[in-house]
Amino acid sequence: MEVTPLRKAARRGLAEEAADRVREAIFAGHFRPGAPLREVELAASLEISRGSVREGLALLAKEGLIRGGWHRPTTVVDVTAADVAEVYSVRAALDRLAAVTARSHATADELDGLDALVTELATAVREQADGPRLLALDIAFHDRVYAAAGNGRLLDAWHSVRSQVFLFQLQRISSAHRHYRGRVVAEHRELATLIRAGDPDRLARIAEEHVHTARRSLLTELGDGSR
Structure with missing residues (x-):
């Protein structure tokens, strides 16, 4: 599966940088509502650890931009x-x-x-x-x-x-x-x-x-x- 290219994360707060880069990609339309967000692919694209990606996704979840949970895939929220x-x-x-x-x-x-x-x-x-x-x-x-x-x-x-x-x-x-x-x-x-x-x-x-x-x-x- 082709991974959407993301701007590489600068080394400040990696979780915040990950959140910023994924948010930018969502707002640019690269990840549509309902699209899955996979930690492994995002970590590879951003060249940071899965842990930093996971923390970044948690920030986006607090914003109401993505949804996920135990044994459930993380996705961009659907527009209902x-x-x-x-x-x-x-x-x-x-x-x-x-x-x-x-x-x-x-x-x-x-x-x-x-x-x-x-x-x-x-x-x-x-x-x-x-x-x-x-x-x-x-x-x-x-x-x-x-x-x-x-x-x-x-x-x-x-x-x-x-x-x-x-x-x-x-x-x-x-x-x-x-x-x-x-x-x-x-x-x-x-x-x-x-x-x-x-x-x-x-x-x-x-x-x-x-x-x-x-x-x-x-x-x-x-x-x-x-x-």
Whole structure:
């Protein structure tokens, strides 16, 4: 069986490096939802021990990105309607709070950074960048919103679902790429504008609806009727 090539692990914390490299491969689409992750193959590709790989996979399991257990294969999580409903309901509440809090606390530099990311997104769409590239910019935008909110516990809550959000959005893009490309710039531009100087109540609604739009799109692609 051909092993997906991975970037070699630098010798810092090998478990963390292993987690980083496998996460990158998942987000790049090399390991699809449901794909097996075999310690022996990963260790050979990364040129580190199976123990370090095992510890790295445990970190990814805490992020909700992979699943496994005793006498069960380790796999990338499947994108199910139930998981989507749970993760996106949590994200909707978090994004709403992050956006409204960022409106009150963001510095001028942080606001400019959001605008710059929207411009970069627009350029990427115009240049026909692939889905993972657009999604990386999308998530980077939300990372900056959470950072601008200045609430450490809120940021930790975002990080607890961030990897799952990335994976689920990757599935959304692969299934409905044109729909995503057609909306991503306008939606993020509106959020950036409202965070800079918008009505807080409208910002809260738009931030939440931004998440629910993604949820509905993905559930449609998964064939779930309870949207």
